[in-house]
Amino acid sequence: MKTYIVGNWKLNFTVGEASIYLHKLLTALPNYRNIEVVVAPTAIALQPLSLQVDRHKIKLSAQNAFYRDYGAFTGEISFSQLRGIADYSIIGHSERRYIFKEDDKMIAKKVEAAIRNKVMPILCIGETESERAFGETADVIRDQLVGGLSEVSDDDIDKVIIAYEPIWAISSTKSAKLATPDEIAEVVELIRKNLADIYGEKVAENVPVLFGGSVNPSNAGAYLTVPGVNGLLIGGASLILNEFTDIIETAKRVRS
Ligand code: PEP
Numbered sequence: 573m574k575t576y577i578v579g580n581w582k583l584n585f586t587v588g589e590a591s592i593y594l595h596k597l598l599t600a601l602p603n604y605r606n607i608e609v610v611v612a613p614t615a616i617a618l619q620p621l622s623l624q625v626d627r628h629k630i631k632l633s634a635q636n637a638f639y640r641d642y643g644a645f646t647g648e649i650s651f652s653q654l655r656g657i658a659d660y661s662i663i664g665h666s667e668r669r670y671i672f673k674e675d676d677k678m679i680a681k682k683v684e685a686a687i688r689n690k691v692m693p694i695l696c697i698g699e700t701e702s703e704r705a706f707g708e709t710a711d712v713i714r715d716q717l718v719g720g721l722s723e724v725s726d727d728d729i730d731k732v733i734i735a736y737e738p739i740w741a742i743s744s745t746k747s748a749k750l751a752t753p754d755e756i757a758e759v760v761e762l763i764r765k766n767l768a769d770i771y772g773e774k775v776a777e778n779v780p781v782l783f784g785g786s787v788n789p790s791n792a793g794a795y796l797t798v799p800g801v802n803g804l805l806i807g808g809a810s811l812i813l814n815e816f817t818d819i820i821e822t823a824k825r826v827r828s
Pocket of ligand 1: 742
């Protein structure tokens with residue numbers, strides 16, 4: 573299986589800055605065939621960057637989109653509009669869940685719309701600090717996974733990526749803590765167990781599961797060697813070119 577290194581730029585970079593960053597990244601990176609490097613710029617930059625990118629080296633991801641293809645939904649963009657522009661879309665990021673109040677029902681519709689439009693969903697799931705403290709992690713993971721995948725058939729589950737992002741480990745969260753490899757391994761196992769319950773053992777093994785939460789060049793190697801982890805979703809460190817390329821080099825080193 574490929575190793576996925578996904579940079580989530582969130583609400584950062586103008587279109588011009590995003591284009592310059594992409595140019596530098598394309599220049600810095602060889603074509604690592606077994607590493608899928610993906611960047612998720614702000615929506616307005618996706619179309620121009622899609623004309624600039626070399627898809628052999630880097631793929632583009634949206635950070636979000638709406639589940640209806642067209643209509644009276646002021647301010648939204650649709651997965652049908654992303655078709656051919658973005659290969660991936662982050663869906664259900666904790667910032668969407670908690671700031672923009674997206675629930676599992678809406679997230680499930682987005683996952684379905686993404687697949688229908690040939691955009692691969694990166695479904696984010698993860699517990700809050702207090703849910704972990706109250707021993708609710710397993711329930712939260714199950715609910716978000718079952719909820720988010722509720723419209724994905726057996727035939728389509730191979731078109732989905734799961735990202736485990738414990739909210740307490742995301743760098744922008746107040747007093748963020750680093751997740752330990754053991755904590756991640758435990759939840760990734762749980763994710764695969766839940767996937768196996770719904771789709772069967774074989775399928776569960778083949779769904780890529782990424783980890784995200786304060787990943788940087790010094791901890792990327794340890795996180796990439798956690799059993800069952802197939803890649804990383806990176807926020808803050810993906811905004812700094814040297815850090816992002818260091819993480820990609822680390823992936824190349826530890827995964828080949
Ligand atoms: C994220 O927001 O998806 C994320 C993982 O951010 P960071 O790497 O900054 O913790």
